[in-house]
Amino acid sequence: MMINYPVIREYTHADKNNxxxxxxxxxxxxxxxxxxxxxSDPQISHTGNMYVFTGRIINENQDYNEHIYTQGLHEGDPRQWTFGNVNDRFPRFSPDDQSIIFLSNRSGTDQLWSMSTNGGAPKQLTYLEHGAGKPHWSPDGRYILFAANVDPDVAFSEQVEKTKHERQKEKNPLKIERLKYKSDAAGLHDHKSKQLILFDVENKTSTPLTEDAVDHTVGGWSPDSRAIVFTANFQGDSHIGQDIFIQPLQNGEKPRQLTASEGTYHGISWSPDGTQIACFGHTYTHDGATQNQLWTFDVSSGEKKLLTPAFDREIGDVMISDFQSGQHNPGPVWIDDHSIVFTSSRLGRTGIFKTTGDGEIQTIYEHDDHVYTFSLHAKSSILIVGISHPADPGNFYTLSLEDGSITQRTFANDAYLSELSLQTPETIHVTASDGWTLEGWLLYPYDFDPKKKYPLILEIHGGPHAMYGYSFFHELQVLAGKGYAVLYTNPRGSHGYGQPFVDAVRGDYGGKDYSDLMAFLDNTLDRYSFIDDTRLGVTGGSYGGFMTNWIVTHTNRFKAAVTQRSIANWLSFYGVSDIGYYFTKWEIGAHLLDDPEKLWDHSPLKYARDVETPLLILHGENDLRCPIEQAEQWFTVLKYYDKEAVFVRFPEANHELSRNGPPRLRRARLEEIVQWFDHYL
Known part of the structure; x- marks a missing residue:
């Protein structure tokens, strides 16, 4: 199939004739x-003549604002629908397209609001004490389904929205009885759990559908509006997974479990004829390194079918970026009763694919860029796709399923970007010591002069089961703008290169993954004579922070390093991280009491005496994924042994600091990184 790809703009250091x-x-x-x-988050209307989406900015007070926009599907410019110091998210058309519903914090907590598509002011629909969640219209337009926190000790009718003053009451002691009592996204868990709530559009009432003390996640509606599908874990905190349940809404029937508690499933959608459910998921064949696959379940019999048995790649979007990362992936979307479109990631690209259930996968769109979201209008075979690439933070395009033609519809940031020298990466392939092919990218420094020598910074992504690639990355562009060559790579453990590659890092942190990075560095220094091998820096966050720590304990070739939200001690990580009690076994290969020596052998802290590289340690104080005690231990031991180290703590910041943290702290973080490398390199 011939595809007319969009023109990929290349902003370089070259002058432009204007x-x-x-x-x-x-x-x-x-x-x-x-x-x-x-x-992000485009949603095509049911008539197919327009779509809504959200636009996020950082306002003059250095807070995020998210507003709703609309645009004709084939003509017209985007038009902003909501304004103010608010966050309006998840806009969804009613089945008759006469209104949209969305989630907004206008009243102080996230509640459901509605707006007429013919104009008028937004109207608040829910007034729940603990807020509402992402809305899902029933096909008949009578109800809106969402998940929300509910207090089991208070009558639901009494859990009404509080004033700002009432919400600022003193915190009470928290009694903990569960193994999983915290998460980086939500903080410390109390006794509330996410329940499914049904909002009656005509009567303006909210009714809970579930009450079990587990978190429920909305999957969607059956086409006849008579049942819903959701995911939950009823197996306890020691079981890491999500099962699929069908809940009829008639006659008080109990939910029916479709899956056998053998894996984890998400991104659920119901086929148009109501006979099948599609989803992403896996059965933990390689623990947390298992690639997602595409499945269907027969609604009546529960029969499970794998649609991607020979598709050795990650299903979904695993691209790492500090701008478009994990943005509203819709999961599998049915074209008709037999065909499904979905995103998949490989070789630094995230594209769109189609399957008809016979095992054959058709490429709809795959190019040197990042499809970070999409919406389908099945009747017209048209997709709205959000695409980012290294020189563009992201825009929307119409993409035809019939002939692959694609047309750019928005031009966000173009006027601003036209002033900037955005560097396009050069792709590098390297052969590892054991013969595996490795992929990475090099950004040239701003205003590059081949006669000069430049310092280089090696960037290492987190995960480790994620993927660098062809997406806009502000931090990397900033470093290139400061005169650094920037090398970023996908060592083994990364997604995008098949299941054995993803799995290869497990039990070997600091082994061949470290060798991969050094092979990339050696190859780059041999290939590019303009890089000064006496001025090398290294940085990374999460797993990239662990690897930065490991590197400075195992080589002195780097002149400066910045470790971010890192792991230094697997022994303590086991008990303090929100995922430590299972992630440690998955990735290192042992539980704490089973083999503490193995955990210690893979801990950079064990080798702290060997550090000679000046090290900047950056960590968020609210990080529960890699808690700040990791940075505290690391800094304390380094300083005790008189190593050159500086520790910067970021209040109010969790593990998402670099992507979604408070804007002023994102700025401060980048300033610290640039100043450190400028000083030493």
Whole structure:
């Protein structure tokens, strides 16, 4: 199939002729983050003539605002529908397209609001004490389904929205009885759990559908509006997974479990004829390194079918970016009763694919870029796709399923980006010591002069089961703008290169993954004579922070390092991380009491005496994924042995600091990184 790819703009250091005058584009700066709009979550109307989406900005008070926009599907410019110091998210058309419902914090907590598509002010629909969640219209338009926190000790009718003053009451002691009592996204868990709530559109009433003391996640509605599908874990905290349940809404029937508690499933959607359910998921064949696959379940019999048995790649979007990362992936979407479209990631790309259930996968769109979201209008075979690439934070395009033609519909940030020298990466392939092929990218420094020598910074992604690739990455552009060559790679453990590659890091942290990174560095230094091998820096976050710590304990070739939200001690990580009690076994290969020596052998802290590289330690105080005690231990031991180290703590920041943290702290973080490397390199 011939695909007419969009023109990929290449913003380089070259001058641009503008009306006979030479215009020199400037380098990317930290402050540019505060001038970019982030488009996401497109939703096509049922008639197929328009779509809504959200645009996120950082306002003058350095807070996030998210607003709703609309645009004709084939003509017209985007039009902003909501305004103000608010966050309006998840806009969804009613089945008759006469209104949209969305989630907003206008009243102080996230509640459901509605707006007429013909204009008018937004109207608040829910007034729940603990807020509402992402809305899902029933096909008949009578109800809206969502999940929300519910207090089991208080009558639901009494759990009404409080004033700001009432919400600022003193915190009570928290009694903990569960193994899983915290998460990086939600903080410390109390006795509340997410229940499914049904909002009656006509009567404006909310009714809980579930009451079991587990979190429920909405999957969607049956086409006849007579049942819903959801996921939950009823097996206890020692079981890491999500099962699928069908809940009829008639005659008080109990939910029916479709899956056998052998894996984890998400991104659920019901086929148009109501006979099948599609989802992403896996059965933990390689623990947390298992690639997602595409499944269907027969609604009546529960028969399970794998649609991607020979598709050795990750299903879904696993691209790492500090701008478009994990943005509203819709999961599998039915075209008709037999065909499904979905995203998949490989070789640094995330594209769109189609299956008809016979094992054959058809490529709809795959290019050197990042499809981070999409919406389908099945009747017209048209997709709205959000695409980012290294020189574009993200825009929407119409993509035809019939002929693959694609047309750009939005031009967010174009006027601003036209002033900037955005570097396009050069792809590098390296052969590892054991013969595996490795992939990475090199950004040239701003205003590159081949006669000069430049310092280089090696960036290491987190996960480790994630993927660098062809997406916009503000931090990398900032470093290139400061005059650094930037090398970023996908060592073994990364997604995008097949199941054996993803699995290869487990039980070997600091082994061949470390060798992969050093092979990339050696190859790059041999290939690019403009890089000064006496001015090398290294940085990374999460797993990338662990690897930065490991590198400075095992080599002195780097002149400076910055470790972020890192792991230094697997022994303590086991008990303090929100995922430590299972992730440690998955990745290192042992539980704490089974083989503490193995955990200690893979801990950078064990080798702290060997550090000679000046090290900057950056960590969020609210990080529950890699808690700040990891940084505290690391810094304390290094300073005790008189190593050159500086520790910067970021209040109010969790593990998502670099992507979704408070904007002022995102700025401060980048300033610390740049200043450290500028000083030493």
């Amino acid at each position: 009306g006979g005058m030479m215009m020199t584009k400037r380098a990317v700066e930290i402050e540019d983050l505060f001038s970019l709009v982030q488009y």
